[in-house]
Amino acid sequence: MNQEPDEQARVRAVLDRKPGAFEALVRDYQKLCWHIVFRMVGNPDDARDLCQETFLRVHRQLHQFRFECPLKSWIGRVAYSIALRHLERRRAARVISFDDDDEGALESLADESFDLEAASADEEQAVHLREAVDSLPAVPRMLVTLYHLEELSIAEIASITSMSEGTIKSHLFRARLSLRDSLRRRGVVEP
Amino acid sequence: MTAPGRSAAIAKALAMQAHELPANFPAEVAALAQARASARHVGLNDLALLGAFVLMIGICIAGWFIFEPQESGAAEWLDPVVRAMNSQPWLAVGVAGVAVVQMLTFRRRTNT
Numbered sequence: 666m667n668q669e670p671d672e673q674a675r676v677r678a679v680l681d682r683k684p685g686a687f688e689a690l691v692r693d694y695q696k697l698c699w700h701i702v703f704r705m706v707g708n709p710d711d712a713r714d715l716c717q718e719t720f721l722r723v724h725r726q727l728h729q730f731r732f733e734c735p736l737k738s739w740i741g742r743v744a745y746s747i748a749l750r751h752l753e754r755r756r757a758a759r760v761i762s763f764d765d766d767d768e769g770a771l772e773s774l775a776d777e778s779f780d781l782e783a784a785s786a787d788e789e790q791a792v793h794l795r796e797a798v799d800s801l802p803a804v805p806r807m808l809v810t811l812y813h814l815e816e817l818s819i820a821e822i823a824s825i826t827s828m829s830e831g832t833i834k835s836h837l838f839r840a841r842l843s844l845r846d847s848l849r850r851r852g853v854v855e856p
Numbered sequence: 857m858t859a860p861g862r863s864a865a866i867a868k869a870l871a872m873q874a875h876e877l878p879a880n881f882p883a884e885v886a887a888l889a890q891a892r893a894s895a896r897h898v899g900l901n902d903l904a905l906l907g908a909f910v911l912m913i914g915i916c917i918a919g920w921f922i923f924e925p926q927e928s929g930a931a932e933w934l935d936p937v938v939r940a941m942n943s944q945p946w947l948a949v950g951v952a953g954v955a956v957v958q959m960l961t962f963r964r965r966t967n968t
Contacts, residue, residue, distance in 0.1 A: 682893075688886035695877050709876050716877060717885055724889035725896075794869040813866040819859050837860045844866075 672736050679727055691720050697737060698744045700815055701825070704807040705748040707799075715751055719744045734824050741825035745807075752803060797847035798840075805840040812837055904962035911955045918948060 678686035698719050703712035722743055730739055798809060804826075811817045811825070812833075819830045826833070878884075921938045941948050 682890075685886075687889060688882045691882035691885050695881060699877050703876070713877060713881075716881070717888070720885045721889050721892065724893065791865070791869045791872060794865060795872055798866065798869060809866060810870055812860075813863050814870040816862065816867075834859055841860060841863075 673732060676727060676730060676732075676736065679724070687724060690723075694737065694740045695720075697741055697815060700810045701741055701744040701807055702748045704810045705745075705803045706751055707803070707806075711751065715747050716744070719747050722747070735821075738821055738824040741811075741821075742827070745825050748807075793848060793851050794844065797844045797851075800847060801840055801843055805836045805843075808833060808836050809840045900962050904959060907955065907959055907962065911952070911959075914951075 675686065675690065679690055695716065698716045699712065702715045702719065703709065706712050706715060719740070723740055726743075730736065798806060801809065808822060808826075811822050812819075817825075819833055822828075822833050823830050828836075917934075918941065921934060922942075
């Protein structure tokens with residue numbers, strides 16, 4: 666039970682059907698939902714439909730929320746499971762994740778003298794970096810967004826995705842390596 | 857394995873891609889959720905009422921055969937059922953119990 670009292674009040678307000686309560690909840694969590702769903706499915710139209718499905722499910726199942734995790738994580742988990750099921754239905758599993766690899770080696774490789782900040786100093790280089798992120802597989806792309814843009818902790822991301830913290834870190838290191846390689850191919854950073 | 861460092865460059869690059877949910881998305885989703893909840897609410901209430909009605913009819917029929925003087929030969933087709941209920945009254949109690957639990961479940965769902 667690590668809930669803020671106002672989070673409990675907010676859930677109670679939605680369950681009591683107080684006017685505007687659910688709309689406010691959607692407004693506060695729509696960005697998180699979008700980042701999870703859009704980064705996974707990659708298509709804005711599908712992402713909009715899936716975000717709508719996410720919040721309809723949240724509304725339908727909110728009475729089952731037991732405050733065992735933050736509401737943000739619970740909503741994120743709903744969004745993640747809906748996006749994952751969508752990808753599996755479209756048989757897009759091959760682009761969901763990285764192949765297995767040695768995690769220890771990854772950490773040392775990713776720490777290699779690769780200066781991402783310098784590599785994206787100007788607008789054009791930032792565009793290259795965004796395109797490189799877009800080319801990542803679905804799950805690492807979503808993890809990178811939650812970690813670097815939403816600034817969620819590894820534990821929060823683990824709660825949303827039900828992955829182990831080690832797996833998430835491994836994906837993040839691997840994503841960084843992939844970004845480095847991608848930027849080198851584009852000539853943004855020195856080989 | 858330690859956690860990787862956060863990158864302002866990646867965050868900046870990702871932030872360049874606009875958030876693409878329409879401005880009226882929260883209002884639209886809230887209205888749709890409300891409409892679906894109302895439809896669900898009515899459906900469950902209807903089922904609860906139907907269950908209560910069936911239970912009431914069942915109790916009436918059982919009462920009729922338990923308390924009616926056995927003077928006519930009417931409704932012999934129910935005799936095996938009446939005999940079963942008389943010989944094993946826990947069966948009637950069990951069925952009634954299940955019905956009550958179902959009613960309470962429907963009531964809980966319609967109230968949440």
